[in-house]
Every structure is written in C-alpha cells, then in structure tokens.
Amino acid sequence: MEQQQLNTEITAGAGELKSQYLEYKTFTEYPIFDADQHLTEGEDCYTRHIEDKYKDRTLRVVVEGGKTLFKFDGNARESDGHHGKVPHPGSLKELLKGIKKGSGEAGTYQWMEPDPAFADADLRLEQLDKQNIEACMLYSTGIGLLAEHVLTDDDLFYASSWSYLRWLEEEWGFARADRMFVAPIFSMRDVDRTCQQLDYFFERGGKVVAMVPGPAYGRSPGDPYFDRIWGRINDAHATVSYHINEAPPGYKAGRSREWGEEENPTFFTQSAWQWYWAYGDVPAQETFSQLIYGNVFSRFPNLKIVSAEHGCEWIPLFVRKLDKMRGMGRNGRWIGGQLPERPSKIFKRHFRVVPFWEDDMADVIDKVGPEVLLGGSDFPHSEGLAFPSQLVDHLDMLDASAQKLVMRDNGLALIGRS
Secondary structure, eight states: OBOOOSOOOEETTTTEESOOOOOOBOOOSSOEEEEEEEOOOOTTTTTTTSOGGGTTTSOEEEEETTEEEEEETTEEEEOSSOTTOEEOTTTTHHHHHHHHTTOOOOOOOOEEOOOGGGSOHHHHHHHHHHTTEEEEEEEOOGGGGTHHHHOOSHHHHHHHHHHHHHHHHHHTOSEETTTEEEOOBOOSSOHHHHHHHHHHHHHTTOOEEEOOOSOBTTBOTTSGGGHHHHHHHHHTTOEEEEESOOOSTTHHHHHHHHTTOOSSOOGGGOOHHHHHHTSTHHHHHHHHHHHHHTTHHHHOTTOEEEEESSOSTTHHHHHHHHHHHHHHTTTSOOTTOOOSSOHHHHHHHHEEEOOOTTSOOHHHHHHHOGGGBOOOOOBTSTTSOSSGGGGGGGOTTSOHHHHHIIIIIHHHHHTTOO
16 A cells, blocks of 8 residues: 655765655555654744743743754754755654664754644644654644743743643634544642643643653652642543653753763753663663552552653563563562562553664564554654554564554554444
C-alpha cells in the first residue's frame, strides 16, 4: 500500500530542502497507532489566555538579529533551530544507522519550510489518513516543553500553563475526532493546582497526561503525597506518558556540576556524558523504579505508564535489577509499603515502551514480550521515521499477529479501543 505526493528534493551538501512537500508511504495493510507524534505551537500559546500582569514574564518567541529567542521572566534562551524552518522528518535516519555501527560521521540536519499540517489540527487529521494512522498521541514541541523547566516562580508557572492548556484546547482539542490525543505536561510542584488542571483536562475529553521524568521537587513521584494526582488519573482511566524531556529544574545542572560539565547546555549542545547520564533513559528509569518501589500501582491499579523516546534497549537489565534490588533493600524504607509481587511483573503489566526504530528489540521481546512495546515514530522530527508505519520493518523477529500488537493493538488498548 503506497500513497505519494511530490518528492522532497534535497540540495546536495547544503542541508537545505527545496520543497516542503512530503512523501507518504505506508508499510502495513491495517491502520496503526502512533504513540509519538508532535504538534507545532503558535507563538501566542502562552500569551493568548494569560492575565495581563504575567504577559511580559511568560514564555514568548522573539526574533532578534535573525535569531529566534525564547524569552521568559527577564531571561532569554536561543533556539537551537533555524528561524522559520524545521528539520525534515526522518532526515537523520542514515546518520543514526552510522552511529549505531560506530561511525564517527558528524552529519547535519536537513531543513525545510514547515508543513502546514504540523501546526493545523484539521490538516493534521488529513495527514494521519495519508500516513495510514488510526490514532496517535500528540506531544508538544519547542516552546511547549519549556515552562516546567524555566518558569521557577510557581504563580507564573501555573498562570502560563493554564494559558497553554486553554490554547491547546482551542487550537487542537484534547481528543480531536477521537484520533489525536494531545498530551499536555502536568507538573507535580503543587498538588492542589495540578489537580484543578487535571479536572479541566478530563472534563474536556483528555486521555493522555504527559509528565517530565526525574524527581518531583524533593520527593519521589511515588510518594503518597501525590496520591490525589495519581487518583484522578486512575479514576479517569487515563494514560501517563513520560516523553523524553528535561527533568525538573536543577536536575541536570546539579549532576553536571559534580562532574565538571556545563550546567545548562542547550538540547543540541549537551555533551555525550550528559546525553548518557543526565537526559534520556537514565532519569526515566529512576522515575519508573520510584513509581514501582513506591507501590503506586497497588493503590491505583488502572494506571498505565508510557515511556516515549527513551528507546527500549535498557529494559532487560532494568527489570532484572528491579527484582534484585527489591531483595537487597528489603530492610530499607518502603514509602508505599512492601510490594505484593515482583517488580518485573508490575512493570510488564503497567508499562508500555516506545522503541527507537534502530533498537535491537529481539532481546527486549524475549525478556518482556511484545505486549510491552508500543509503536511510535517521533514524526515529524528528524530523529524518527518519515513514514510512521515503517517501524514494522524493524519487527521482523515477530510474526504478523505480534507485529500488529505492537503497531496497533497495544496503543488502542490504552485509549479504551480495540
């Protein structure tokens, strides 16, 4: 099955694209569930609905000297991207293949004019049809990911996040056409105020709650202190997704300081050590183990957790050590009470993980089964797949029915469909 628009033409050696038109191909006969897609925010996403007293302090996009800056509360952060352009979807696939094989090639991003469907909900629905996608989880991009990390004044943060939440509802909806499930980030910094936002979200059809990995402002996210947050999510039968992101303020800076690393690099200028130990799957694993060891799932059995854009190769060692350290720590503190069963069993029941297309999935599937994996493309980002259903080509260790489980059925089950 294949559907094609105008091919994108790449300017040789320049990393620039002559056309914004994308090619569409599908690799499955059935429509898939994509657990990792992204929308592009408008520049007014934090200012449209905010109180006047916060308008000059909240996040804004400002262009100065040809550079795009994110300004907030008297500070500024330069965007890593090219002003007015975006990386072409899937354009780093070959580079990542080289990295996987140990290649030292530097590689470059390929930049293009934004496709209007990246920022328009109705056009995005049409794009899902062309991609053979039945439903997807849709995450923030760029400025939409920053508030939790740069707005350290709680009143400013909640005024800003309320504005962003209302902007998302107005522009995208939280479950548009029962196909696009938008996942705003909810903070754990203030239980009362976050519960108010969750109530608003669920009353308007929201089904996927995004959170940032890492410690919860001096506590474990599994601490019963947060049970009102988990209880609302549990009662709504919603899914919590930990998409790759910065941990809360101070996490990366503190770790980096202790090892002599730059404390606040941008996304693209992080060192290799920071990519490994202060970003990505390490804070995610810390978070997941805290939820399991905190006995959250005994208190809230409906909870399902998604790990998106952390890959899956960490899983076999993670579940083995979860079980071993439960025994080693048997005489230690158990904030939610001792576990009623093996941590690895809890993980298999309550967690779903989106693999990187380049991951070696055979060992993962051998250890935890295909039920834990969840197809996701990272579209339209360059690091992912230009054709979301092409992930099936990397699941050749599975038979057709198990491939469909990963590509479609596991995801639909999270949103209450089959």
